Amino acid sequence: MPEAIGKHQLKSSFKPTQTIRPLYTGGKVDISPDENLLITTVGDSIEVTDLQNGNKVLHLSGDTELITTFAVTPDGNHIVTSSRSLVIKIWDFKTGQIKKSFKAHEAPIIVMDIDPTSSLVATGSADSTVKVWDIEGGFCTHNFRGHGGIISALKFHLENNQWTLISGADDCNIRVWDLQDRKCVAVLKSHVSIIRGLDMSSDGRFLISGSRDKVVNIWDFDKKILLKTFPIFETIETLGVLRPNTKINNMDEDFEGELFYTGGDKGIIRIWDIQTGKLIQTQEPEKNTKHIISDIMFVTFRLSLYLRKSNVLTAVTSDQNILFYQITSGLKRVKQIVGHNDEIIDLAYVGKDETHLAIATNTEQINLYNIKSFDFNIIYGHTDIVICLDKSYDGTVLISGSKDHTARIWSIDVDNENFDNRVNCLSICIGHTAAIGTVALSKKSLKFCLTGSQDRTIKYWDLSHLDRSKSDENFRPKALYTNKAHDKDINSIAVAPNDKIFATGSQDKTVKIWSVDDGKLLGICSGHKRGVWSVQFSPVDQTIVTSSGDKTIKIWSTTDFSCLKTFEGHTNTVLKALFLTSGTQLMSCGSDGLLKLWTIKSNECIATLDNHTEKIWALTSRKDENVVASGGADSLINLWEDCTTEEMEKRVKEEEEQILKEQDLANYLLKKDYKNAITLAMSLNQPFRLLNLFKEILDNRAEGDTSITGSESIDNIITNLSKEDIEQILKYIRDWNTNAKHFRTAQTILNAILKTFSSEELLEINDIKEVGLLIEILSSIYLKVVFTMYLMETFISLTNLVIRWFAALYRKTLSTIRSNDYRFISR
Structure with a gap:
């Protein structure tokens, strides 16, 4: 029990109650259709996080290769992911189970888009091809070739039951594919750099494209001709169209047109008039920032009432932060999420x-x-x-x-x-x-x-x-x-x-x-x-x-x-x-990745805390000293809570339960309730009392008793033992057999086990296979019987058992060699 100095009880135990881990390490970010969940890439995995409280909702483990992109179906039922392993995986969004998995392209997939009906997913790859896949069936429905470079943008368009897929690539061209006729119906050429953004106006008349050539083009989608080019004076990384009749600051009340937004290397969001190219609203730059905006999500068309009222644009920055800007308040930042803490200093x-x-x-x-x-x-x-x-x-x-x-x-x-x-x-x-x-x-x-x-x-x-x-x-x-x-x-x-x-x-x-x-x-x-x-x-x-x-x-x-x-x-x-x-203890951290709790008076390290993988730079505590925070080069922040009182209460409770069990065991022995006594002695891990119990029964065997152990009830108890209990008793027998005074009792119990359980059943016990426990017992008993010539019948019986066991082990060894289970035979 921890020592108390004055009014202050010394701390003896801390437990990690919260760990702040990387939430986003680069790549694609999306928000669920109900706008309650944030979906991010973390290395080779996908993390799904509750936007309100930050709790992890779902973790989709990868295949050790980095995730290149993913997409969520509009109905919220599936997530489609791709990685550098060139495999597409279709996940059930509710259960996190893989429904389909297949190789898609000859090179990594760079972009994805899912049609409004949640039935098709389009993939654009570094192999210059565009493919369309059936999500439920997992088969390819279209394979389009024609681009001369990496596919960098995709957009489904459905109008009047006419399915169209629009793609952009680093060959600076935009191609329009007719899904019914399975052919390219137009090639739009005007940009002089990689296409980074594609979107359609709400009425389907205009296609908006953005490129790193710092311009936005407006195309007549029916005629497939260029209508206007707006200079943006910024390398564009993403763009999109706001919903119709979106009102923002500095806008005329009678404005009825549409707006589009852009983000790029200036690190700010800007909103433009789609008709005139006039700059309507600019986000105020964050002070002394160097980031660029790699993606923007316009989430107001979703079903969430809060975000619909807020009109929020979500920007993903190159320094792995996710920033939320309210459109109606002049693009003011209303929320931010740090995706990845670098080395905690x-x-x-x-x-x-x-x-x-x-x-x-x-x-x-x-x-x-x-x-x-x-x-x-x-x-x-x-x-x-x-x-x-x-x-x-x-x-x-x-x-x-x-x-x-x-x-x-x-x-x-x-x-x-x-x-x-x-x-x-x-x-x-x-x-x-x-x-x-x-x-x-x-x-x-x-x-x-x-x-x-x-x-x-x-x-x-x-x-x-x-x-x-x-x-x-x-x-x-x-x-x-x-x-x-x-x-x-x-x-x-x-x-x-x-x-x-x-x-x-x-x-x-x-x-x-x-x-x-x-x-x-x-x-x-x-x-x-x-x-x-x-x-x-x-x-x-x-x-x-x-x-x-x-x-x-x-x-x-x-x-x-x-x-x-x-x-x-x-x-x-x-x-x-x-x-x-109050100055009576110390907490320290070091380059060994460990925290240590010391008592000053005794110079003793009373606890070592291990939940970091690299050096720990930062350590601080709250004023009440009940919680200590540590952060290190592994980008993790651990909050350690003092659980000394809980541990003391738990220990006291265990000691009380131990005392009660000891009393129960004494009562069972007094009543000669051997079944409960054996069970309780094993649960208390008291092999000596169990040995004395077996020895007493064996010494008091009634004349004419034909049981193995001296009591039919004990034989029945051994018959009903679980595998875990057999394993524990065999370990006891091995220890008992090291003393010549106890080997008769040990032999008797072992004989009961061998006659009750088959060799196949006993070989399923872990320690017999890995430790060679039974071989040690049999070898030891065999030698004792030979030297003492104790009961020839027992000697013959055990000899036969040894032969039978070695035969079973020989068969098992052959089976193990065939299955390459070297761990078993290495012993």
Whole structure:
């Protein structure tokens, strides 16, 4: 039972309660017809996620080859996928089972489209062919050849029972295929680059095509002629037509035309008039973004009432984020989903109730994740990778340091209904000449912040004039002092709980203690043999904890700067360590991918947590210390919840049940209820008591009793044993037989088992095949009988049994060799 110190019970066990995994790693994204589910590609698999709460609904496992594209039928019954293995799979959307699987093309499939009736799927491949497949039957209905390059766009069109398929390729041509006549009826030539988008107007009169040649063409679909060309001044990656009579800002009330949208290398959504080519609406660019828009989904034609009212365009960006923009509000971002967190560098709990995690993910953005719901905020501002984070005492202010040589201070209001006002940049700290590797905010009030840089200096920034009520990127805090702190990169800064001193850790293997007021050096802690990666103050004592590349954790006094304790256990660099349980315990993480829980008083590692596959860079805890968050190079974020109390209650309950079973066993033995006694002794794993029970029965055999074990009831019990129980008893017999005093009892029980069960039945027991358990028992008993000449009849009987068993094993071995089961014969 965990030891209690004062009022604080030591923690002894943590369990992973939530893991934030990659949701999208590139490729196709779609939304289910009812708009409740998000379908994404994750490597060689498809993930189906609930858009409201982020729960995984379905996982479609791949064939180890990357998914190239997929499509969902309009009726929502099937998902059609293709991978680099050149195989098409048709899945049942409700059960996740494969209904059809077949090879489709000679090269990977690049694009797909499904007709409005959910009966046909068209596939365009890198082999320059277009094929049409029956979804229910899984057979090819059409095979079109004519393009001179990779197929890059497909669109079904059904009008007046006339089935048409339109395709675009990197030969810059658009072809129109008649499905009834099975031939190409038109080749549309005008673009000078790969075709990236095709769509039809709602009345079927116009075909809209977009290309990387930065123009959109409007074609008369009946006459198959070019009507208009609109310059877009952007490499187009996707386009589509909005539903008729869609109203947006800055539009005339009497407008009755149609609109189309485009997205491309500028990373913004723009809406255009299909008649005049006039730009109607432009999304406001995200600050300092470098992404391009690879796909846009217009979901308002679906059945979902919420999205129908919202008129949402969903953009998929090249940095693997999924952004939702509301058309009627001027293309404002209303929701965002981070598809893939890159290497997790740092974490911080933010918000008044610590309901959100701020995540630095080896990119220019900071991801703000709502732990309770499937909600993200992407914080734009930095122009280079964000390296470090820290939060204020109340969780409403965040500071970030970046490779762009700046630190930014953000106000965090996670409960603000206005999406744009949840995160605002309050100020920018400019002055370092190299990347900022560590930052820290004051602990008692928002009076100052500290930054440490690869320029080997620390700066103290005055925040006393910071206005937390408004966003002002032009506000520049003053650096009241700058000190050259270390001889190598500064990896960590920590501020004491009283805001009077702070500590820095560096690659120069030292930890230094400084005065906050004037930046005066107070002392140096020397002892680590490699660089120091993290520093943290104890919440109660005048000590700090440090972690190092020398695989150790050390606790130092901040009064005389001596090393008080050293903890060893990690097999690689310890990247972070923090205090838990009011300073009586430590949690650490390292390059070995493990988290370790330590008790300071005993220097003991009492738990090792393993749910990462690579080095763990980030480690943070909530104020109540009941949940610890870790993030690493494997792109995973694990939330570990303290389950010490649960484990204690479970252990107490098990002990109580054990005591009750022990009492029951004693009662059964007293009543000579051997059946229940044997069953209970086996469940309690008490072979010695079981041996004594069998020995007592055998010694008290009644005169004239013809049973094997000395009791007919015991013989019947052995007859009804399960395979698992037989396996367990055979292991007991093997152990009993090592003692000459017990071999008679062991022989007797074994004899009962051998006479009750056939060799074929016993060979089905796992341990007999893999461990050779029965051979060991038979060999041991055989030798004992030979040397003691105990009962010639038993000797002859066992000899015959040995011969019979070796014959059965010989037959089994031959069968195993034929089936190449080398695991069996290797023993």
